[in-house]
Amino acid sequence: DGGITQSPKYLFRKEGQNVTLSCEQNLNHDAMYWYRQDPGQGLRLIYYSQIVNDFQKGDIAEGYSVSREKKESFPLTVTSAQKNPTAFYLCASSIRAGTQYFGPGTRLLVL
């Protein structure tokens, strides 16, 4: 089955802890993206990557980090510097300049 998978579905973070959200795609897409969605707000871009070993900051990158060592994978780390991490995190992928397709999302909660 081709698609985008995200794990875990729910994630709990303690104060001062770094957590990593997984995103994998087997669609052979070059570009991958991370968005954050808060209630009543649209999706906001955190980071994106157009090619392996390269990524750019989006509109709200502070407190987050990413890597793109493989075409299929684009993990997002929420660091302790992100003071308000509770949100729904969505990963997407696309061919260059194509439609973005989304994974099922990870809901991050702070304990």
Place this chain on the structure above:
Amino acid sequence: EDKVVQSPLSLVVHEGDTVTLNCSYEVTNFRSLLWYKQEKKAPTFLFMLTSSGIEKKSGRLSSILDKKELFSILNITATQTGDSAVYLCAVGGGFGNEKLTFGTGTRLTIIP
């Protein structure tokens, strides 16, 4: 700064009604406008519009883009309870990248 505004923010109608959702935008170097439907989790793709005046249609849903007036509408005819969702509009712009700017969405509720 790129901006996408959707209206109304929420809409409640009865099953069988027709609805029109609006999306206006201001982006640098417009490339495309996309509509997504979001129920509980991941947004699912509906339409991608790049040319002005050409209607895209899929069943009871249709959408059109006006690049001169910088807006798009999404129409849903003969609405069903399964159409209840948040509808997101996103615009691709900028130079040399595939960034999308999203609106806040329209929450559509269909009453049986």
